[in-house]
Amino acid sequence: MPSGKLLIVDDDRNLLELIKMRLESLDYEVTAARDEEEAKQAVVGNAYDLAVVDLQLVHQDGISLMEELRLKNPELPVIILTAHGSIESAVEAIKRGAYTYLTKPFDARELTLHIARALENRRLTSEIERLRGLLSEKYDFKNIIAKSETMRMVLESVSRIANTDSTVYIHGESGTGKEAIAQAIHLASGRKDNAFVAVNCAAIPETLLESVLFGHEKGAFTGAIKSSKGLFAQAQGGTIFLDEIGDVPLAIQAKLLRVLQERQFHPVGSEQELEVDVRIIVATNKNLEDQVKQGLFREDLFYRIHVIPIELPPLRERREDIPLLVEHFLNKFSEKMKKKVKGLTPMALQKLMFHEWPGNVRELENTIEYAVAMTTQDKITEELILPTKSGEPEDLIKPLKNARDDFEKRYLIRLLESARGNVTVAAKMSGKYRADFYTLLKKHDLDPAAFKDLKK
Numbered sequence: 001m002p003s004g005k006l007l008i009v010d011d012d013r014n015l016l017e018l019i020k021m022r023l024e025s026l027d028y029e030v031t032a033a034r035d036e037e038e039a040k041q042a043v044v045g046n047a048y049d050l051a052v053v054d055l056q057l058v059h060q061d062g063i064s065l066m067e068e069l070r071l072k073n074p075e076l077p078v079i080i081l082t083a084h085g086s087i088e089s090a091v092e093a094i095k096r097g098a099y100t101y102l103t104k105p106f107d108a109r110e111l112t113l114h115i116a117r118a119l120e121n122r123r124l125t126s127e128i129e130r131l132r133g134l135l136s137e138k139y140d141f142k143n144i145i146a147k148s149e150t151m152r153m154v155l156e157s158v159s160r161i162a163n164t165d166s167t168v169y170i171h172g173e174s175g176t177g178k179e180a181i182a183q184a185i186h187l188a189s190g191r192k193d194n195a196f197v198a199v200n201c202a203a204i205p206e207t208l209l210e211s212v213l214f215g216h217e218k219g220a221f222t223g224a225i226k227s228s229k230g231l232f233a234q235a236q237g238g239t240i241f242l243d244e245i246g247d248v249p250l251a252i253q254a255k256l257l258r259v260l261q262e263r264q265f266h267p268v269g270s271e272q273e274l275e276v277d278v279r280i281i282v283a284t285n286k287n288l289e290d291q292v293k294q295g296l297f298r299e300d301l302f303y304r305i306h307v308i309p310i311e312l313p314p315l316r317e318r319r320e321d322i323p324l325l326v327e328h329f330l331n332k333f334s335e336k337m338k339k340k341v342k343g344l345t346p347m348a349l350q351k352l353m354f355h356e357w358p359g360n361v362r363e364l365e366n367t368i369e370y371a372v373a374m375t376t377q378d379k380i381t382e383e384l385i386l387p388t389k390s391g392e393p394e395d396l397i398k399p400l401k402n403a404r405d406d407f408e409k410r411y412l413i414r415l416l417e418s419a420r421g422n423v424t425v426a427a428k429m430s431g432k433y434r435a436d437f438y439t440l441l442k443k444h445d446l447d448p449a450a451f452k453d454l455k456k
Contacts, residue, residue, distance in 0.1 A: 004049040004119050005029045009039045009065065010081065011058055019052065022108050023115070036065050043072050050118055052111070055082040055089055055101075063093045070097060075125070077118040079111070091431065100428075124152050145325050148318035154181065154310060161308050162188035167260065169305050170283040172312030175362030178283040179243060181312065186239040191279055194238030197231050202244035210252050211268050220269025230267060232259065232276050239279040245305065246286035246297060253298045260304045280305070315357040315364060320418065322352055325361060329368035330380075341372055347382040354410070355386060409444040421452035 006028050010016045013034065020032045031048070033039040035058045039051075051069055053062040066078045077099040082089060093101055099118045102111060145151065161168065162185050170178045179198055186196045204212050211220075215230030232240060242248075248256065259265050260280065264273050282305045291297035315322070326344065334341045344352075348371075357363055371384040412426075419425040426448075427437035441448065 003027045004115075005031075005047070006115070007031050007033065007039060007042055007048045007051040007069075009033045009036070009051065009057070009062070010054040011035060011056075012054070019108070019111070022112065026112060028115075036060055039065060040068065043069055047073065048076060049122065050077045050079070050099075050115060052079045052081060052115070055080050055093070061089070063089070063096060063098075066093065066098060067096065075122065077122055079114055079118065081106070091428075094428070124156055145321045145328065147324055148313075148321045150313040150318050151321060154312065155184070157308075157310055158184050158188060161185065163190055164308075165279050167279075167305050167307040168281045169307065169309045170281065170312060171309065172283070172285060173314045173358075173360055174285050175360030176312040176314060177361055178312060179241060181310065182239070182241040182243075182281045182283065185281060186241075186279070189239070189279065191238050195235050196239050196241065197235040198241040198243060199231050200243045202247035206249045206252075209248070210255065213252070214255065214265050214267050216268035217270045220267075227267075232265060232278060233274065235276075235278045237277055239281060242280065242282045244284060245282040246284040246288055246291055250296075250298065253301050257298065257301045257304060260301070315360045319353055319414065322364070323349065325364055326352060326368060329365050330372065333369050333372040337372055339372060339375070340378055341375060341380060342378045344371075344380045344385075345382060348380050348385045351382055351385045405444075408440070409446070412440060412444060412446055416446065416448055416451040419451075421448040421450070423448050 003026065006023060008016060008019050008023070008030060010019070011034055016032050016034060020030045023030045031042050031046070033042055039053075042048075051066070053066055053069075055062040057065060062080055062082075066080070069078065070076055078093075078097070080093045080098045080101040081104060082093075082101055083104055091101075099121075100114055102114065158181065168182070168185060170181055172178050182198070183196055186192060199212065201209065211228065211230065213230050213232055215228050215233055218225065218227045242256075255265060259276065263277065264275050266273055288297050288302050288306075292299045292302050326349070330341060330343065333339075352364070352367070359366070367386060368380075371380045374384050375381070411430075415426040415429055419429065423437060423441075424434060427434045430437060432440070
């Protein structure tokens with residue numbers, strides 16, 4: 001089976017044949033078109049995975065052809081080929097929807113690398129949209145924003161593990177969306193038509209937790225005036241989500257271990273053993289390995305739940321998702337409060353981008369809800385974003401040049417982190433020429449090599 005179906009458009013016959021041969025040797029199915037009309041004919045009745053288009057064609061430019069091709073296939077990634085003197089046009093192509101561009105002459109290996117990345121990016125996007133569709137059908141979880149690579153990889157993991165019955169261990173700070181990911185796993189699984197039962201183990205008193213999880217018989221303890229079905233029994237055939245598993249008392253941990261090992265348990269006050277068929281997903285914001293060393297968490301239970309680990313990144317490590325999350329929450333609360341709030345001022349958005357977000361997505365949601373409630377204008381201004389609490393000193397006002405330099409350095413650091421030290425990519429993201437970008441790096445004494453091995 002071909003690795004992908006590609007359309008190549010270039011009026012240079014030799015280059016066209018060379019690219020076609022190279023890509024076909026890599027198991028791609030390639031259609032070569034020497035002009036715009038051939039390209040337009042080729043897409044009639046054919047669905048291509050990617051197009052490579054020369055910027056300068058016979059009768060029209062490659063950008064306008066790209067836009068015509070994307071009318072037929074809006075998700076089609078397009079790589080623009082451009083001569084050295086047409087960089088501004090290439091940047092314009094990126095702004096108008098091209099995946100990337102290559103300057104002639106280019107290394108064939110560079111082209112194949114960009115094609116492979118574009119196809120993988122499209123595959124991930126399609127999978128994420130499928131998951132988002134599943135979520136929105138039942139829970140309307142459109143707030144699972146996945147522009148950042150770290151979150152996209154999380155959702156890719158969700159798609160891979162969903163149809164297994166293995167126990168999933170989700171770790172992340174408070175407010176990162178652990179329950180939303182648990183529901184995504186459930187909805188993408190074969191258990192989606194059965195119950196999803198969530199319980200916050202930290203919110204239930206120790207004296208009641210065993211009864212809540214496993215049920216009890218009438219008269220099992222003072223106040224048990226009738227038998228009660230526990231959450232494990234209620235989740236039969238579906239998924240049970242144990243949030244804050246690190247707060248479960250040691251005595252109940254032993255009973256959880258038995259459920260995980262045998263899929264059996266006794267309700268409180270009953271000698272009858274019940275069998276249960278459930279998918280178990282657990283979550284915590286604690287370091288359970290440290291809890292095990294301190295004797296606060298059973299080692300055998302830890303290894304039973306730590307089968308498929310998923311690490312949710314804090315919001316400060318996925319800042320590129322902030323504008324999209326802001327837009328989602330802005331629409332949500334504007335509609336709820338019946339206000340016509342169009343957006344945020346640039347300074348307000350900048351303040352959001354630089355905040356460290358100890359409360360993560362939940363804190364961001366609360367911040368936007370407050371701002372929408374308090375604003376009297378159609379745009380949210382800076383003073384409504386994370387206002388200084390009474391008694392707290394305001395940041396000292398710096399001279400404009402110092403403030404500008406501080407912002408510039410932080411901006412460059414974020415770019416290099418996002419591009420993993422790739423200066424070409426970082427320069428392209430900033431809209432600067434590579435030489436100018438290097439001048440800025442030298443000004444702020446920043447070494448791109450220091451960012452190459454950073455995890456995203």
